[in-house]
Amino acid sequence: MKYKEFLKGRGAQKNTSNKFLQHIYEMREDFLEFCHLEGEEAESNKTQYIPIFPKTIVNKVDSPDVGMAYSMNPYQGCEHGCIYCYARNAHEYWGYSAGLDFERKILVKKSAPKLLEAKIKHKNWKAQTIVMSGNTDCYQPAEKKFEITRKCLEVFLKYRHPVGIITKNALVLRDLDILKELNAHQLVGVNISVTSLSEKTRRKLEPRTASIQKRLKTINVLSENKIPVNAMLAPMIPGINSHELLKLAKTVADNGALSFAFTVVRLNGAIGQIFTDWIKKAMPDRAEKVLHLIQDCHGGSINDSRFGIRNRGEGKIATQIHDMAKLARHLYFKDKSFPKLNKNMHEQYKDGQMKLF
Numbered sequence: 001m002k003y004k005e006f007l008k009g010r011g012a013q014k015n016t017s018n019k020f021l022q023h024i025y026e027m028r029e030d031f032l033e034f035c036h037l038e039g040e041e042a043e044s045n046k047t048q049y050i051p052i053f054p055k056t057i058v059n060k061v062d063s064p065d066v067g068m069a070y071s072m073n074p075y076q077g078c079e080h081g082c083i084y085c086y087a088r089n090a091h092e093y094w095g096y097s098a099g100l101d102f103e104r105k106i107l108v109k110k111s112a113p114k115l116l117e118a119k120i121k122h123k124n125w126k127a128q129t130i131v132m133s134g135n136t137d138c139y140q141p142a143e144k145k146f147e148i149t150r151k152c153l154e155v156f157l158k159y160r161h162p163v164g165i166i167t168k169n170a171l172v173l174r175d176l177d178i179l180k181e182l183n184a185h186q187l188v189g190v191n192i193s194v195t196s197l198s199e200k201t202r203r204k205l206e207p208r209t210a211s212i213q214k215r216l217k218t219i220n221v222l223s224e225n226k227i228p229v230n231a232m233l234a235p236m237i238p239g240i241n242s243h244e245l246l247k248l249a250k251t252v253a254d255n256g257a258l259s260f261a262f263t264v265v266r267l268n269g270a271i272g273q274i275f276t277d278w279i280k281k282a283m284p285d286r287a288e289k290v291l292h293l294i295q296d297c298h299g300g301s302i303n304d305s306r307f308g309i310r311n312r313g314e315g316k317i318a319t320q321i322h323d324m325a326k327l328a329r330h331l332y333f334k335d336k337s338f339p340k341l342n343k344n345m346h347e348q349y350k351d352g353q354m355k356l357f
Contacts, residue, residue, distance in 0.1 A: 006281055007045060007100075009207050011081035012088075013278050015097035016270045045104065047079055049142060052094075052107045057115035058130055065307050067261075068164065071134020072116065074148040076107035078136040080168065082206045083278050084235055087135045089269040098270035103208075106142050113151040120161050120346065127346035129189075130156075131164040139169035141208065153178045160185055160349040162341035166232065168193035168206065170214040173221055183227045186342040191261075192219050193232040194252055196241045204282050205240070216255050223256025230338050231257040235265035238293035238317050239286060245321060249328035259338040262325055264313030265294060267302040275302070293317055 007013055017026075057072050077091055081103040088098035096105050109115075119125060132138040138149040153175055156163040163182065165172065172179075172190065182188035194215050196202050202212055210218070222229050231252035236242040249260055267275045279287040291302060297313035298304035304313070312318065 009081070010045065010100060010103055011083035011085075011205075011207055011278065012099040012103060012274050013281055014274070015099040015101055016273050018092045018095065018097055019270070020092055021095065047103070047141075048105050049108050049145070050105060052076070052109060053111060054109055054115065056119070057109065057112045058119045059134065061134060063307065065311055066134075068131045068134055069128050070130045072112070072130055072132055072152070073135045074109050074112045074132070074138050074146075074152065075136050075140060075142050076109075077102050077105055079103055079106060079141045080137055080206055080209045082168075082209070083275055084205065084237065084265055084267070084271065086266075086268060086271065088271050088274065090135055092270065099274050106140075108142060108146055108148070110146065110148060112148050113155050116152050117155050117159070120155070120159050121350055123350075127161055127343040129162040129164050129341050129343070131166060133166040137167050137169060138165065139167040139171040141169075143169075143171055150175050150178065153182070156187065157182050158349070160187060160342075160345035162187045162343055162346075164189050164191065164341070166191040166193065168195075168209045168215060170210040170218045173218055176221070176225065179222070179227050180225055183225070185345060186339065187345070189228045189230065189338065189341055190222055191230045191232050192222075192252075192257070193234065194219075194248060195233070195235070197244055197247060197251060198241075201241060205237075216251065219252060219255040219257055223258075228339055229257045231260040232262070233260050234263040236262050236321050237265045237290065238297065238321070239290035240283075242317075242321050245324045246328050246331075249325070250332050253332035253336070258336045259333060260325075260328070262321075263311040264297050264318050264321060266298055266304045266310050266313075267294065268305065268310075269303070272302045 059071050061068050061071055076094060078087065088102045091098050091102040094107060132149060132152065143149050157178055179188055192215055195205060197212055199212055219229050219231065233245060233248050236245060252260060276291060279290060294302050296315050297318045299314065304310040
């Protein structure tokens with residue numbers, strides 16, 4: 001857009017159309033020109049928190065290559081604004097765009113703790129690790145205001161139920177007291193996302209996330225408190241951060257991570273359009289090269305929906321990334337392993353306290 005400056009502090013630079021809606025809303029160039037000449041904003045860039053009232057909070061994950069059986073998300077949409085985020089498409093189900101709406105319209109589930117409690121107290125429920133942030137980050141900026149994640153962790157502790165956490169926000173350390181109590185019973189594992197060691201790259205890819213140093217410090221503090229940490233070095237984007245994989249693995253290992261995981265980036269659904277628009281504005285000098293490298297990992301397309309291949313990629317570049325990961329595990333994680341969480345205590349605590357008889 002000629003008159004629209006690059007939106008600092010946001011990942012997406014536009015709102016894509018919602019495939020589920022009949023009508024398309026777009027800003028015309030003449031309107032943007034008018035706003036530019038008048039010194040006015042064409043639209044507000046402020047974050048909105050919108051309460052919603054779901055009937056359930058725990059989701060069964062049917063995808064065979066995701067690595068979790070159940071997940072829950074206290075928030076829909078994510079202010080972190082990671083440009084590559086696969087969760088963007090989910091915002092369309094709520095009637096919003098996967099672009100800027102995903103970052104600026106955050107749906108808040110205040111009833112999440114009660115819904116979680118009802119789920120894990122149900123007589124037919126058998127303990128399985130429930131992962132917080134299977135979709136959007138449970139420690140995004142909204143959590144500082146609403147504290148829904150903390151209240152959910154209190155529920156997990158009360159019922160001695162295993163929980164996994166995925167985040168790229170140092171705010172997780174606020175709840176170190178609860179995490180230590182959960183870990184005393186081997187009920188928690190934390191996955192910290194570290195995508196790059198370059199702050200310049202981090203600011204472009206993930207504009208409202210914690211700095212790299214804060215994330216490494218978070219891994220270090222959790223590890224010092226014996227809380228198991230897996231580092232999520234994902235996604236690997238050829239031409240942007242894939243060359244950092246070995247150094248990333250060594251750094252997280254040095255800070256105490258017990259394991260790491262990674263994916264090769266894929267730009268499914270509306271994310272392809274959002275990422276393409278962004279990289280041509282944020283990295284115009286290498287935009288075409290990066291897009292072609294991504295295509296090379298997915299059979300000529302930037303998207304890939306094939307189970308078992310979509311997150312791994314294929315071809316020479318994807319093979320090189322996997323070879324680096326294999327070497328990294330041999331060099332830095334040879335004698336480390338991420339523990340399995342305890343599923344055996346919950347049945348005794350279903351009524352909220354240890355059964356005596």
